[in-house]
Amino acid sequence: MPEIRVDETRCKGCELCVTACNLKCIAMSETFSVTGYYPAKLAKLECCTGCGLCAQICPDLAIEVWK
Amino acid sequence: MKLINKKPSSLVDKPMRYCPGCGHGIVHRLIAEIMDELDIREHTVGVAPVGCAVFADEYFNCDMIQGPHGRGPAIATGIKRSKPECIVFSYQGDGDLASIGMAETVHSAARSENITIIFINNAIYGMTGGQMAPTTLLGQTSSTCPAGRSVAVNGYPIKVCEMLAQLEGARYLERTSVSTAPGVIKTKKAIKKAFQNQIDCVGFSMVEVLSTCPTNWGMTPVQGARFVDEKMTPIYPLGVFRSPEQ
Amino acid sequence: MAEKILMKGNEALAEGAVRAGCRFFAGYPITPQNEVPEYMSWRMPEVGGSFIQAESEVAAINMLYGASATGIRTMTSSSSPGISLKQEGISYCAGADLPIFFANVVRGGPGLGNIAAGQGDYFQSTRGGGHGDYYTIVMAPNCVEEMGNFPRRCYELAEKYRVPAMVLADAILGQMMEPVEFDFEPVDPKTLKAHDWALGIAAGRERRIVRSYDLREGKLELLNLERMERYRKIQEKEALHENRQTDDAKLVVAAYGTSSRIAAGAVKMARDKGMKVGLFRPITLWPFPTKALATIAEHVKNFLVVEMSMGQFVEDVRLAVCGTARVDLYARPAGVPSADEVFTEIEKVYQGIR
Ligand SMILES: Cc1ncc(C[n+]2csc(CCOP(=O)(O)OP(=O)(O)O)c2C)c(N)n1
């Protein structure tokens, strides 16, 4: 099952990945990270196809795509 | 399972200091991926501007030089003429390239210097806190046109690709946008071509990237991306303005 | 034995740089230094170097910034207004420790001034010139032969200390013709040692960064302190001057460049009339030969400064003698005095002594 892994130390919570994901798999965490942002997370595990669009738009190289 | 997007080795592995959602980070990653893919990291010299991307010299894992505001094309010219075996790119903002450094931009294009320019058009002076740029849209507010840019006071925004397209020396000019993921993919293709052109000794290549400055636009990154699509692209249409194949 | 060649000052300057290994020149036309880019436009390709007529002096100095960051010997030249435009770039070179070489063939100023000789750029040259805390090594030739031989010295000093170096000439030195004998064998750049800071092919080494900024707390001061130490060494070791008949002198005329040639004629006239007059001529204006002048001031209590400016050079003379001698000034801002006129001034001052 493809998935994304978000590096919470890099994510600045810009939410661009949330809009980039056509299948709406990504949401923002309700708790903030050590850097003080609400980082992105894979909200619906089974829906990720590993297309990598979220990683394309991510300005902070915070998303790893595993397939 | 396999990691399908390894971090490019042409980027130093540390967090970048750009604001949340800023397009600079996206374009940095693309350039680094391209350096990896073309296997040119060890003979690339990058020129960092004055602007938010002044720190590019810390982020790109190749030889770097940081110089005076707007003079990137002249600096790149000096490097390329002295070391033609190097791949030289200049990374510049819109204030840097289209205002203070316009003469260097135009003349390096006219000479068709065999260099690659990455031009980040975010319609604002990011680093200094959101003043009007030569690319600020009519009606768009900034800290030095708080009522919105007006023709009477500030004149018209400069369309750099359209202007440079008049020059025979400008061999490759393309405008792209990083407001959407497909736009990012297209931007990478364009920048890769701009580097490949240099390897093929084609001459002056520039990619203008429509980017965001959510911080100084007073928007969320998502609103900023929408602003690019809805407000900027009608004024700055995407596309190829000159190509070596022409 | 090297041959003597009849050359124009500006051509000697350009040829001297080429022989010293310069392989990159960028410049913008301005009188009275046009012979330099004109000469370089054919000479650079001949030796496998690059010549660029830049779109402005601003672009020219930044081309140098890039070219010299690759470790090669570079040159730009201009005249007063153009050098003003280059100051931001020179400051960046100083801040990034790049050993560029440039020449200012000074004209009358301020503003557009005229195209005749002047010495009004003394402060600009010796006090850094651009923004921030830095110095440029300044050599002041007074004949065409020195115009040809000083570039090599400038490169060597610039590279040794990693600072910009310049030749400060003027319209007369640039335009006049004299025989030149180069006092060094042409330098093959390939034989020069590669610099461990130069940008280029990074295979097998760490990447390098050339920059003038450091935003980390307290770091910029450390960089500047290190540079200050280099400046101190330059001041201690590299000052050059020439004394003529100062040992028994009651009055010493101090002058540099073209003024020193004219003053030498006037000093000779004074000696012919039995007056004990000598000449002190700094060859480097920065570092200023302070110690040499202070030594003269131990026994000479009267100085006459001759300069083609309002009183810039005189300040360094006064700082050097530090109140131990009287210093008079004959200022000709953008005027060229004759030897007779200088002699008249010498007589006036000399008669007033004791
Ligand atoms: C000679 C000079 N003038 C002005 C500045 C101040 N300055 C720094 S960045 C900047 C504007 C940068 O805007 P832009 O090129 O659009 O880059 P951005 O920050 O938006 O990416 C200015 C005016 C400077 N450093 N040097």
Ligand code: SF4
């Ligand atoms: S100020 Fe604007 S351009 Fe600069 S880093 Fe922030 S978002 Fe990016």
Ligand SMILES: [Mg+2]
């Ligand atoms: Mg900008």
